[in-house]
Amino acid sequence: MQAILKPSRRLLKNYLIPIKHNVQLHKLEIPALSLAPGYQPQEVEINNLPDTPLEAKLVTQRKIINRGPFRMLLPPPNVTGDLHLGHALMAIVQDVLCRYHHNLGYDVEWIPGTDHAGIATQVVVEKQLFKKLGITRHDLGREKFLEHTWQWKNEKGLGILDDLKKLGCMLTWNKEYFTMNEQQIEAVQVAFIKLFEDGLITRKNSLVNWSCALESAVSDMEVETIELKGPTDICVPGYQHKVPFGNIYEFSYRLCNQKDEIIVSTTRPETMLGDVAVAVHPDDPRYIKYRNIDNVSLWHPFRQEPIPLIFDINVDPDFGSGAVKITPAHDQNDFQIAESHLLKSIPVFTSKGTVVEGFEVFKGIPRFKAREKILNILKEMQLLRTVKPHAMNLPICSRSKDIIEYMLCPQWYLHCQPMANEAMSEIRSGRVQIVPSNFELDWYHWLEDCHDWCISRQLWWGHQIPAYEAVDSVGKSCWVAAKNEVEARAKAQNILNTSDFSIRRDEDVLDTWFSSALLPFSIHNWPAVEYKQHYPLDLMETGHDILFFWVARMAMLGLKLTGEMPFKKILLHGIVCDAHGRKMSKSLGNIVTPQQVIQGASLQSMTNKLQKAEAGGTLTTEEYQKSEKGLQKMFPNGIKECGTDALRFTLCSHNIKSHFINFDIDECYTNKLFLNKIWQATRFTLISAQNLKFSLDDISTMHAIRMNKWDKWILSRLAYTLEKCDEGFKTYNLHYATAALKTFFYNNLCDVFLETTKEDIKNIEMSGYMHLATLTACLVWGLRAMQPFTPFIAKELLLRLPENISMNTKEFQNTAVEAEISKILEICQHVRQLKSQNQISKKHAPKLYLYAQNDGAKNMLNKHLSQIKALTMVDTVDLDVVTDALEANTFNFYSTGGHLCVFGLTVNETYQAQTDKLEFGMEINKRKLEKLQAELQRYRLRVNNEGFMKSASKKVQEKSLEKIKQLEVEIQNILNLRR
Structure with a gap:
């Protein structure tokens, strides 16, 4: 599994060498046990904040496999406030994918930045000015207002970048950009001038969406419908x-x-x-x-x-x-x-x-x-x-929040249809993929009849349009595009054939989406040729709601200005909603920030934040009142601390390609408890390693110890889990990977393997050494697989585990052992269910009677009696072969496949109502028989169906016939017991 890294050399260096069917151990270097008794997210995160871009090598020292570059661009958050959960989803998904590719050996470049957000920023700053000083931008004038806006941006921008770092994002920080820095200004001007001179940008009178409050045109995306x-x-x-x-x-x-x-x-x-x-x-x-x-x-x-x-x-x-x-x-x-x-x-x-x-x-x-x-x-x-x-x-x-007025006024327009045709061709040809593919229909819907794009805005904050109007002495005029007035005068003189003219620069600014559409190449110093070393992006990941407003426009301008599509693949994620599927909004009061989930927040602290926003002018009084009421309804007890890793894991546990992603804070807290489970398993391993105190003299003894089936089973489950993780990454189904990891750590490793082996480990049994080695390997490889999702806890724990454990997943895949252990686990599950249904606990000293169908089955079960005892939490387990006289003593039975396991439970004499339990058990047997007979009927109808036999593959038909035989054996076993 090349996608999973080996952890750093530390503490248990040379403790375990590669695990095969025999284990070998080198001399143990006893670590200073510094792992806290429980998982405390904030302490772990403070100790493991990401370093400079991927320079920490993700907690590992390893031989780098050079697979070439992997390039991504973080869609720039607006500098208008804190990151919200939608930003968090986007950043986390991209970080997970970058870490995965880095682990595979790619040279990852993931560039961060922030967007000047023309309208949004100007609105916020104007509200703040009026709320605090009682003045408007017109009172200040353009120059002073822009100074104030830059100051506000510098304060807010730092907070956004800090939030990204706290999320664990391993961004290429030394290439960070802002959409109005000098490099971006240069790119925007060059792009506008070229498009203007190619005849694609023109000035004309047309109807636009107009906000009278802003005194500006606004894009369709900024229009909501009530x-x-x-x-x-x-x-x-x-x-x-x-x-x-x-x-x-x-x-x-x-x-x-x-x-x-x-x-x-x-x-x-x-x-x-x-x-x-x-x-x-x-x-x-x-x-x-x-x-x-x-x-x-x-x-x-x-x-x-x-x-x-x-x-x-x-x-x-x-x-x-x-x-x-x-x-x-x-x-x-x-x-x-x-x-x-x-x-x-x-x-x-x-x-x-x-x-x-x-x-x-x-x-x-x-x-x-x-x-x-x-x-x-x-x-x-x-x-x-x-x-x-x-x-x-x-x-x-x-x-x-103004009522849109449709206004007829002069604006700058970009003619898009020729570029749109090329962008459609890239998708139709398969040269560029959209994931999920159903969004291809939206792509064509938007681009087949792509209207001219109104790119001018009547604002002060933004890229001032590099266009100048020249008017000569007789009233003849022309518009030219130029970087400065000197260049504009030279161009105008050629058109007007005179040097006697006045000239003025257009005061409007460009739509924010225009500068954002250039980012895949403008961030690499385009138009300088060096941009080609980093272009195009390998993956463009963003929300599906801006497929047209941003992604399609990047495609159109990238093709026009560079001759090449700006990305090789497009991955679209859904919109984050609350647990009830409602979009997060101020009126519902269901908006939460990532930091509130990570650190926890009282209802009072969330209310205080609203009050601060209202005082600063970013919330109206009405919005504040609605938000406060919603908060009291949604979070009466506040939000529990979950930690960054739990937030990351929870967001990736959803199908990110769904249209909507319902985020449940309770689920996030549950995942914090899941991470604590891994923490406790690691702590148990470290303490056990100290207690065993290996020396070189132990090696000869250890050669003789072979893995038992439970060691082989957990390693086979680990191999399966790692394969599911790779499958999830390759198909962008991250929820496949998180589900597999959760099943492995929770159900397989902690609930089964640890429970069945910890006594041998604690009692320093010889087999305990093997179990400890197996446990260590599972933790190391499992945490490596978890690392893209939960980098903080993975780093903290891997630093305390040996690094030189290698694994070939195919070598450890063992379907026969998995099938055998699966039967044992099914038996244990039914015993536990029966105990629960009848309120039998450990204090009743229950005794379990197992009856096998034949001697072969008995021999198989006999190898697992200690594990069955541990997993069912009974005092003793007796094993025998089923007989005709069994029914009178039977409490219940369970059969799996053709392999019958009859089990009975008795308790000490102080526990009453034994007869009731017997009757209850017989009732369960009756329901089991009815269920099996109904299932058998369904399978028989299937194989007797002519259409099924024609359309189903030979393998499917064989499986169906095999299932019928299996069901017939199970039913006969039950009928034999009832005679």
Whole structure:
């Protein structure tokens, strides 16, 4: 198993040499027993924080196998706060994969960084300024505001990186980046200029998602939708009182030169100032009479001018009255209809959300107050008809919580479709894989009709767009892309053919996703050719929710700017939810940070953190109140300390490729107890090693000791576990590996092997030496397999165990021994269940009677009597062959395969109700018979089915026939006992 490292040489150096079917031991160097009585995560983690990038060699000194590079990029967390559990999942999964590849002998490069997060950061800093100083960014000015933001970023950024280190992430810290450092600025400018000069970036007027609170366009990802079932009052930034939504309004447009009218339906009466038409469906019978009349027009009551009635198949005749107002400056569908009918657009609102000049009665009024005034005037004009409840979807800016306004304004756009076609080709050809593969459909869905990307934002924090507008003395103008004004002037002069012009740089900044899309090559000093030494990435691991917003854009720009896909494989993980499957949100109060899980947190401390966020301006008072209420409901007793390793192990215990990952803090605490189990097993091993006190004189004696079947069984289980771990890593099913490790340590090693061997070890029996050697090998190799998931405890324990234990898993795989021990364990399990059902404990001094089907079975069972006694916790075990006279003395029986084991239990005379137990045991026998007969019937129906015999493989058919024979033997055994 090359994927698992040998631990460092220390303490028990040269204690055990390679374990084969015979064991050899060198002179024991007795260690100073420094392992604490119990597992204390914080102490272990403080002692084992990761060193510089993979320089600690993951607690090992070994011969490095050079398999070449393995490159990954940590998706940069925003510098807007602490890491959340979604970040933790992402970082831990990537760290586990990096450690695994490092253990295989790859030269791992995993680069960390943070994202400037334009909108998110500016919002947080603005809130903080207003909360603490009562000022806005406009009061400070752009330069001073940016200084304040850089200071805030430097403080927050350090906390994020510290959190990553505390998670145990072995990142390549000497290559850490920030998306606005000098190297990134250079890459962003070069990329923009090249795309501009290739004709892919253009400036045009178009509708965008607009936040009036931010005074900026926002991306689709930053738009949330609230589903309203009817009238609902919503808090809107800048308004003292809540604003009502969830109504549909009907008002009249009167036909010019006629007494007739058309009633229009709208959920947004405030935009009617910009109406340029009324539209109906051409086949709507209510309005078909107007199709034969030329130039039907309606009178606009506020602009005092006619607007046309138009017919368009895109109108939904079932919506309201079937007639809709067309406001192209503030509605996406209206904009498209207006373009097709060659209608102009009339803006209604400014960037701040107030009514524009030109509407004197409403000028400067905020849009939703203007709505009230418009409705009142329409009512006075006797044009308002009805106001009715209406279900609707309301778009909200996730950053500012403002109601999204669709605004028509000049923006920079990147034409994506040509690049999108290439990105689709990479997936279709199989050159790049998406895991899980079902997300390929999403890939094609997004890219087959890839709209132009609005890359400009009206912010101050971010990469200022390297574009300049030059205007000559006669008003002729042009836009050029350049790194600085000198370069821009030279380019503009060539276009305008004059040196007499003014020039200004665009004040907008680029969408954060633009700079992030360049990261696979910009972090390696692109456009300098040295980037090719580290490009492309071997794996891009991230959340499926940003497959388009980030991954696809990396693919498009990587292909365009480097000619090569930026990664060889894409691995997508799910969204972390709470234990009930709910997304973590402030309103539910179910958000927890990794450090709260790791260190534990009282309800009061979590409430204090909310209070601090509210005082700092990052939480509104309403958000604080909702969060506090949710915390009290979710965590009335706070959160128990779990430790980093338990958090890592728990997150990886889920299928990371699932759409949602439900994180349960109770499960995390259970995994802390699981790690304590491993800790105690290691401590027992170290103490036992001290007690045995080997010397070189013992070696000749030890040569004669061979492993018994229980040693061979546990090593076979270890070999199986290591193979499952490798399988889990190779298929990105990390939960396969964690499940196998948990089964091995809990069920196999601690609950079985330790229980069956500890007496021999404690009593310094000769076989105890062999058991101790086997136990040591299992701990060493098991901890090596655990190390990618639980690096802190693995390092702490491996430093105290011998390093020179090698293992060939195939050599120790032993199906025959596993099958035999499995039968013994099944017998023990049923005995324990019977004891539990009948409340028989050790104090009752139970005696176990075992009856084998024949002498061969008796001989097999006889070899395991001491282990059966230990595992069933009885005082004595008697073994005999089954006879016809057995039934009267039988308490219960169990048969496995064709191998019958009848067992009886008796207790000392002080324990009563023996008759009841006998009857209970006979009832169990009856239920067992019924179950076996039903199973036999199912298998017989299967093999008699013609379709099964045609479609099933020969191996499957043989297994089914073998199962039928086995069931027939078991049923006959039971029937024989009942005669």
